[in-house]
Every structure is written in structure tokens, then in C-alpha cells.
Amino acid sequence: MSEVPTRPAVGSTVTVVLRKAGRTKVRYPAVVAYDDGTHVVVRAPWAGAAARDFGFVRFEDGDVFTEHYWRDRWYAVKEVRSAGGALKGWYCDVTRPARVGHGTLVVEDLDLDLWVSADGATVLRLDEDEFADSGLAERDPLAAGAARRALDDLEVLARTGGGFGGLLAGA
Template identity: 75%
Template structure:
């Protein structure tokens, strides 16, 4: 994926509807694809520990060989809010819609605040209810290992070494 190219990010949320949003490619080294996208959800989504709102910018790191994505979240004024991490199957690039980054979301998430004081494992109940452990025990084990790795990284100083961003 060429830097500057417009792409569609497609988060497969089966059995729920997929989420699609436009993004701009920042870089692709063959293993990691980095895109930048504005917050594409409702005007404001308040999670209690962070608010995503119109004007927020997400710099999203997707790997073709890792079971997660790391998204740096900044407010419209550039202030770092933190990192929202999705546990996913490895990313794939398709020719669909002129270029689509496809990622299967596995329901587990992690949040790390900008100051590092809050590291939260999220949606473990949704993951358990998804039935993935019964349908695909190997994928479930990889997903849980990915969440553990993200939590370890978050608690050991964040994602700078992994993503190259502050």
C-alpha cells in the first residue's frame, strides 16, 4: 500500500455488521500497515475512561503477522489521549473497493491512557460469549495471548518501540 493512498479499513465484526471507514496510508513495510483516519463513529462516544469525538485522529498500526492492532488516539488539537488496541486476526490487504485493509475483530480490546496510569482489558465478557473458544480453540488461545502481550507492553512503558510513535 503506497503512502498517501486512500484505502478503506474494514473491521469484520461477525456476526454483527462490519465497520468500514476511509483512511490514508502512512506506510507499509510489507509486515505492518500504518493508516491515519479521523474518528468515524458517532459525534461523541463516551466509554467512561475516554471520549472519542469528531476531530479525533487515529494513527492505526495493523500487522500481517500479529493478532492485534494498535491505534494511537489524538484529539483535534493534537493532544494524545491514549492507545486503543484491538485483538484481531492478522490483517490482509484486498483489491476490494480499490484497496481495503481487512481485519477480523475478535472482541478483546485494551486501553492505555496517555499518561500510562490506566491500562484496561476490555470486552472479555463479549469474547467469552462469542463462542470462539469452542469454534476455534487455536484462534481463541492466540487472541488471549495477544491481549496478554498488549497488556505487558502497555504496562512496560507503552507502544513506542512497537509502533515508532510517542
């Protein structure tokens, strides 16, 4: 018998929990914007205590993240906008599929990330060294393979003319 996914009500608040290597990396409240049972979308302000400059983008107070998670995909796509509404780009995390229930949305970060600038001209694969050092390939080769495929899939989506538009449609 398959498990029926828990679907939080649109407009309700959930706590997003990002776990890494068995521990909670960050947790923050977000408002549910959409949930069809597979794809869930939440909106949240920048959850960092201070601005963070990555060199290719700066996340700061007032930025709004519209975060797309899937219960059946190994990634999350986060659209990032400034306080004034200008699109900064998309930050994509490679994660295990999201688990949603009891007021939480939990994902396990698998180290690999992708950044796509608002104009689509810059596509950066990030943290591949951290992924290699994590030992996931030895501990869980199936998960490591799924993570690598997810990063490749995200990059293809970002580099093709359609970008993330089709992926995020409907939400």
C-alpha cells in the same frame, strides 16, 4: 510458495473494514502512512456518527486515529489524538492478522480490547465477557488461544516502561 503481500502506496486511500462475527461492523476511508509489507499504518478521523463516551475516554468529531496493523500479529494498536493534537491514549483491538489488498484493509475483531491512557497510568482490559460469550473458544480454539495471548502481550507492553514506543517505531 508464499504469498507476496499487497502494499498500498503511501498517501493512497484504503477502506478499513472491521468485521465481527462474519459481518461488517464498520468501514471508513483512511490514508496510508507506512507499509513495510508486514506493518501497515493508516490515519483516519474518528469514524463514528456521533461522539462516544466510554467513561475512560471520549472519542469525538475531530479526533485522529493513527492505526497500526500487522499482517502477522493478532492485534491492532490505534493511537488516538484530539483535534488539537493532544494524545488521548491507545485503543488496542485483538483481531486476526490484517489482510490488505485491492484498496482495502480488513481485520476481524475478536472482541478483546485494551485501553491505555496517554500517561500510561490506566491500562484496562475490555470486553472479556463478550469474548467468553462469542463461542470462539469452542469454534476455533487455536484462534481463541492466539487472541488471549495477544491481549496478554499488549498488556505487558503497556505496563512495561517502554510502552508502545518500540512496537510502533519506524512508522
